Amino acid sequence: MNSRPTVKSVCAPSENVVAREIEGEMILVPLTADTTDADAELYTLNETGKMFWHRLDGKATLAEIADALAAEFDASAETIAADILGLAGELAKRSMLTVRDP
Amino acid sequence: MVRLSQEWRHKVKTACSPYVAYGKERLLTNAEQLVLLRETVAHGAHWRFEALGHSMRQAIRDGDMVTVAHENGDPKPGDIWACRHPRNGRLVVHRIVARTDHGWLMRGDQCLTDDGEIPPDALLGRVIRIERRPVQRLRRKLAARLARLWRAAWHRES
Numbered sequence: 359m360n361s362r363p364t365v366k367s368v369c370a371p372s373e374n375v376v377a378r379e380i381e382g383e384m385i386l387v388p389l390t391a392d393t394t395d396a397d398a399e400l401y402t403l404n405e406t407g408k409m410f411w412h413r414l415d416g417k418a419t420l421a422e423i424a425d426a427l428a429a430e431f432d433a434s435a436e437t438i439a440a441d442i443l444g445l446a447g448e449l450a451k452r453s454m455l456t457v458r459d460p
Numbered sequence: 461m462v463r464l465s466q467e468w469r470h471k472v473k474t475a476c477s478p479y480v481a482y483g484k485e486r487l488l489t490n491a492e493q494l495v496l497l498r499e500t501v502a503h504g505a506h507w508r509f510e511a512l513g514h515s516m517r518q519a520i521r522d523g524d525m526v527t528v529a530h531e532n533g534d535p536k537p538g539d540i541w542a543c544r545h546p547r548n549g550r551l552v553v554h555r556i557v558a559r560t561d562h563g564w565l566m567r568g569d570q571c572l573t574d575d576g577e578i579p580p581d582a583l584l585g586r587v588i589r590i591e592r593r594p595v596q597r598l599r600r601k602l603a604a605r606l607a608r609l610w611r612a613a614w615h616r617e618s
Contacts, residue, residue, distance in 0.1 A: 376496065376500055387499070
């Protein structure tokens with residue numbers, strides 16, 4: 359069971375997800391259920407979500423990822439950290455992310 | 461194509477959207493389905509999707525839900541498999557009809573000719589379940605067809 363991530367958490371894509379970039383969009387397929395229903399259980403990430411996903415290397419904390427994204431977007435690291443915590447929480451809840459706390 | 465729904469669209473705050481991805485509804489193209497089916501089945505999971513077309517009627521009707529799974533053994537003639545079509549590269553679900561020197565021959569039940577030789581790496585998974593299309597989907601398709609006919613008749617008159 360994945361815990362709720364914090365800014366100090368280090369996250370990585372879990373083995374329970376297939377992530378494929380197709381025509382610029384990142385599509386995530388959770389494999390937790392026995393059968394993946396193409397009608398109901400797929401997720402797409404937009405451009406910024408994709409940048410977040412690519413930074414999930416199992417080394418950087420979410421705070422560090424927020425700092426890196428803040429350098430590329432017109433938003434503060436605090437704002438982005440709050441946003442990616444929400445997204446990471448949703449992904450972890452669906453077992454698509456592993457969460458490691460220090 | 462199949463509908464792709466994202467439940468977290470409703471769960472992630474709207475304020476997140478300028479910076480962080482949130483879900484949206486879209487349709488998967490045949491090419492996207494092929495890539496995702498291959499990956500998912502390779503991970504040992506099953507892939508369930510809506511079959512379109514009439515090449516496998518009566519075994520699979522247009523709109524039926526088909527589940528594809530990884531198969532360890534060799535395909536057997538008579539089995540229905542998902543594969544990448546050797547000529548056009550599209551995802552198709554057809555029946556194995558024979559073994560060849562370098563692969564298998566497949567053909568849709570309603571097709572007059574086979575698909576050509578399918579190499580082993582183009583076989584994606586075996587169909588393990590076929591569910592008849594729900595009545596609602598049938599009604600939706602019927603409504604869409606009627607709407608198309610109505611639009612065509614309207615353009616003809618105007």
